[in-house]
Amino acid sequence: MEKRNAVRLNGWQRLWIAAAVLFLIPAAATIVAEWDSASAWVRDLEVAAPTRVAVEGVGDVEFPATMSPEAIDIVTRAGNGSAEAIRAGVRAWDVEFRRALDTQAAALNRLLVMRVLGYWVAGVVGLYLIGWLASWVRRGFGK
Numbered sequence: 517m518e519k520r521n522a523v524r525l526n527g528w529q530r531l532w533i534a535a536a537v538l539f540l541i542p543a544a545a546t547i548v549a550e551w552d553s554a555s556a557w558v559r560d561l562e563v564a565a566p567t568r569v570a571v572e573g574v575g576d577v578e579f580p581a582t583m584s585p586e587a588i589d590i591v592t593r594a595g596n597g598s599a600e601a602i603r604a605g606v607r608a609w610d611v612e613f614r615r616a617l618d619t620q621a622a623a624l625n626r627l628l629v630m631r632v633l634g635y636w637v638a639g640v641v642g643l644y645l646i647g648w649l650a651s652w653v654r655r656g657f658g659k
Contacts, residue, residue, distance in 0.1 A: 528647055536640045543636045552624045554617035558582070573597030579606060582613060 525533070564581035571577045571592050577599070579588050583606070591605035 528651065532640075532644055532647055535643055539636055539639055543632050546632050547629060550628055552621040552628075554614060554621040557617055557621070558614060571595070571597070571602065574599045574602060577602055580610065583609060 561582045562580070566578040566581055567583065567588065568576050568578055569588055569592065574595070574597060577592075579591070583591075587609055591602055591609060594605055595602035
């Protein structure tokens with residue numbers, strides 16, 4: 517049988533690889549802890565009292581607290597005094613609002629992952645450079 521010439525890692529290289537893998541644990545924990553969810557944002561917003569608005573031809577209508585005055589105005593004008601049309605407008609607004617929150621949460625989560633991975637890579641490269649420099653200095657004293 518022919519023996520292969522396998523690349524063997526020295527102790528410092530193994531230590532660097534082990535540290536790089538271990539640094540993934542706090543990186544993953546940071547991502548999990550800071551992960552944003554649009555549904556969590558909506559739950560936080562839904563605890564606020566609804567906004568009551570007197571709509572001509574319909575009476576008092578409760579709008580979600582998440583609706584801005586401008587959105588309420590648009591829905592009431594588009595409803596033309598029809599309670600069902602106003603409810604449909606609120607449902608349509610809610611769908612779009614949640615979609616916008618989902619988009620924002622996804623963008624923030626991508627940014628979070630990129631930031632954490634950037635710090636992880638910088639830490640691993642920094643650790644490698646420190647080890648390389650220490651080895652270079654040590655070799656200089658050996659001559």
